[in-house]
Amino acid sequence: MQPSVLQRYLAAFARMYGWFSFDAALLFMAYNQLLSTAGTSGDTLEIGVYHGLSSICVAALRGTGRKFYAIDLFEELGTNDAYGAGASYRKIFEDNIQSMHGTLDFVIPIATASSNLKSSDFTPSFSFCHVDGGHSPKETLDDLKFASDILLPGGLLALDDYFNPQHPGVCEGALDFMRYQEGVLTPLAIGFNKVLFQKQPAPAISLNSEFARSFAQVRHQQTTMWSLPVLLFDTPLRAYFDLYASTPERLVPLGDAGVRAFFSNDKALVKTRRGKSFKLPITVKNVSAEPFPAGERVFGLSYHLLSHDGLTMRHDNARSYFAAPLQPGAEIKLNLNVTAPSTRGRYQLEIDLVWEGVMWFKDAGNPALLVALEVR
Ligand SMILES: C[S@@+](CC[C@H](N)C(=O)[O-])C[C@H]1O[C@@H](n2cnc3c(N)ncnc32)[C@H](O)[C@@H]1O
Numbered sequence: 153m154q155p156s157v158l159q160r161y162l163a164a165f166a167r168m169y170g171w172f173s174f175d176a177a178l179l180f181m182a183y184n185q186l187l188s189t190a191g192t193s194g195d196t197l198e199i200g201v202y203h204g205l206s207s208i209c210v211a212a213l214r215g216t217g218r219k220f221y222a223i224d225l226f227e228e229l230g231t232n233d234a235y236g237a238g239a240s241y242r243k244i245f246e247d248n249i250q251s252m253h254g255t256l257d258f259v260i261p262i263a264t265a266s267s268n269l270k271s272s273d274f275t276p277s278f279s280f281c282h283v284d285g286g287h288s289p290k291e292t293l294d295d296l297k298f299a300s301d302i303l304l305p306g307g308l309l310a311l312d313d314y315f316n317p318q319h320p321g322v323c324e325g326a327l328d329f330m331r332y333q334e335g336v337l338t339p340l341a342i343g344f345n346k347v348l349f350q351k352q353p354a355p356a357i358s359l360n361s362e363f364a365r366s367f368a369q370v371r372h373q374q375t376t377m378w379s380l381p382v383l384l385f386d387t388p389l390r391a392y393f394d395l396y397a398s399t400p401e402r403l404v405p406l407g408d409a410g411v412r413a414f415f416s417n418d419k420a421l422v423k424t425r426r427g428k429s430f431k432l433p434i435t436v437k438n439v440s441a442e443p444f445p446a447g448e449r450v451f452g453l454s455y456h457l458l459s460h461d462g463l464t465m466r467h468d469n470a471r472s473y474f475a476a477p478l479q480p481g482a483e484i485k486l487n488l489n490v491t492a493p494s495t496r497g498r499y500q501l502e503i504d505l506v507w508e509g510v511m512w513f514k515d516a517g518n519p520a521l522l523v524a525l526e527v528r
Pocket of ligand 1: 169170171172199200201202203204205206207223224225226227264265266267284285286287291
């Protein structure tokens with residue numbers, strides 16, 4: 153097992169600067185997947201790439217053999233409060249893209265103010281554009297005009313900060329666009345500081361109906377924007393997907409990839425005294441098709457301490473690390489070190505495998521083992 157692209161991307165959010173969230177990335181990927189399943193894929197473009205945190209996602213949405221266009225001033229930003237102190241962030245941008253995509257071959261950086269772009273200089277071959285550059289009404293209007301011109305019919309346009317009260321210019325510019333080119337962009341979805349629009353005329357298939365069908369478990373609300381029904385996402389999308397099995401092209405709903413590990417033990421109830429440490433024998437069987445990783449501080453068995461009604465009381469506890477990879481079909485018996493809480497009562501131990509810095513198996517849809525704990 154190796155961390156997946158999405159797990160590496162999620163980890164990158166802790167070290168790369170940007171104004172993007174991992175849940176926005178999943179929103180983009182989900183709709184892009186539906187669009188490409190419906191037969192539309194092409195080049196992708198972002199206005200306002202900064203250090204590339206969102207570009208990593210937008211670049212991954214391009215079709216096979218297609219390009220990613222990165223538009224930014226790429227200027228030294230000096231002491232500009234909005235973007236932090238200068239340095240050459242074009243180099244940071246390129247390093248970040250390279251670190252996730254392994255190459256820059258498909259990237260076309262264009263260092264200019266977006267107002268200098270002419271849609272007539274581009275082929276209308278784009279399936280996804282992310283507009284996150286200047287936030288004034290005029291910049292927003294111009295960027296929407298440009299991006300909507302180069303999109304394929306049915307292509308997607310994500311606009312940043314439409315509902316952000318710190319940037320009212322975005323909403324003003326977008327409404328100007330709606331009046332100027334009524335019906336060209338129709339809103340589809342709102343979430344994670346983005347509004348997702350679709351270029352009209354679009355193929356007959358409704359991406360929102362497809363979303364509800366393909367990702368039925370994802371919680372959302374229905375609302376109205378620009379007099380049209382849209383989906384509103386207000387819970388983190390990462391909670392619904394198996395990030396190990398998913399790729400940017402194909403999100404796998406939690407549980408769909410099947411069980412990877414079975415846990416078993418002899419006792420459904422353990423009785424002990426307050427604060428006591430003891431060893432709980434647990435058998436782990438690898439029922440996946442890949443060897444489990446191994447190593448101190450890499451991969452092992454652990455547990456979360458839950459209240460008797462399932463609330464997490466202590467998330468991180470002692471680990472029993474695997475000394476060697478566990479092969480598919482093989483099982484191992486480990487002694488899990490458990491320390492009872494110092495207050496008497498009834499609890500649960502939620503026993504699970506942890507891959508440090510990557511995932512708990514339960515978060516990727518694998519059922520954990522629950523053992524009742526009675527502390528006297
Ligand atoms: C909010 S940051 C982008 C954040 C990035 N998309 C992310 O999610 O991390 C805005 C970027 O837009 C660029 N920018 C601002 N005005 C611009 C313009 N008129 N043309 C092109 N880029 C512009 C800035 O240089 C900055 O890098």
